[in-house]
Amino acid sequence: MSSSSSSISPPPSYSPRSIDHMLSGACAGIIAGGATHPLDVIRLRQQLRAGWQWRYPGLCAALMKEAIFSAGRIGFYQMCTGGDQRRSFARGDSAIRFAAGGAAGVVGTVLSHPLELMKVVKVASPSNPSYIRIFRNLFRQQDLFRALLPAVQRSVVFSAAQLGSYDVCKRKVRAMDPELDYRYAVLLSAWLAGIASTILSTPLDVAKTRLIVSDFRGTYDCLRCIAQYEGVRYLWKGATATWLRLGPYTLVQMLVWEASLESIRRQRTSSV
Structure with a gap:
């Protein structure tokens, strides 16, 4: 394949470093998160069973969260898997990719969780409080890491499925x-x-969102109550909005990630 057949065709002489992946991941997260934020708000309101509103609050917190989450997650993932997205890997390495994706989800979630809380509270509150007020209330109540465990559980599954399947499918x-x-x-x-x-x-x-704004004894209790009192189908409440968001989100994020790495490769190789 000639170099002119693809705009993402970097020379093989430069292997991106972890910091390159972190910067590319942050850029990809901001662009993908900003582009799909209205769909994310719809997803949250469906999961909270809130009414429809022509407002999309929480954008600032969402963008900051995506930058930190994506930088930490993608940077750690590439540290575990070898750095270069283009490098081939053996069949037995597929399990490592999924495991690394799950571990990377833990890192990204722990780093960005307070901002995720602020975003959900902003969306869920009908009074639309300021970020300063939300942060002050969470800090005063020592709730900056409320529902961290279900958020980590969700992120392990999400990141393992997204990053692992992306690499394996691409291969x-x-x-x-x-x-x-x-x-x-x-x-x-x-x-x-x-x-x-x-x-x-x-x-x-769904469990993570409910646990942020409601009182349950844990993820299992939340999932059990939803299935028992609302129906099993409500465990996938907002799945359409989630897919409508995660589809474009994943496409934009991966394209921007790869394109950013391409730009970094060209700059590094041209400076040598």
């Missing part, structure tokens, strides 16, 4: 057609990763 796609434009391999792999992460993580995402 499979490129193995089936080595001449395929790299951009198409990224698009197809990101689309499949979005489906996998939505199906697997939605019940835990």
Whole structure:
């Protein structure tokens, strides 16, 4: 395949460093999170069974959360898996990719959880309080890490499914057609990763959202109560909005991530 057939075709002489992936991940998270924030608000309101409003609060907290979450998650994932997205890996390494994705989700969630709380409170509150007031109340009540465990549980599943399946699918796609434009391999792999992460993580995402604003004894108790009193189908409440968000979110995030790495590669190699 000629270098002109794809705009994502970096020279093999430079392998991105962890900081490169962190910067690219932060950029990808901000752009993807900002583009899909209205759908995220709809998802939260469906999960909270709140009424429809033509407002999309929480954008500032969402963007800051995405920057920290994506930088920590992607940076740690690449530290565990070797750094270069283009490098091939053996069949037995697939399990490592999924495990690394789950561990990376823990890192990103712990770093960004207070901002996630602020976003959910902003969306859920009809009075639309200021971020300063929300932070002050959470800090005073020592609730900056409220519902951290369910958030970590959800993120482990989500990140393992998204990052792991993205890498594995991309390897499979490129193995089936080595001449395929790299951009198409990224698009197809990101689309499949979005489906996998939505199906697997939605019940835990519903529990995480409910636990932030309601009193349950834990994730299992929350899931049990939802299934018992509202119906099993409500465990996937907001799944359509989640998919409508995670599909474009994953596509945009992976494309921006890869394009940012491409730009960094070119700058590094041209400076040598």
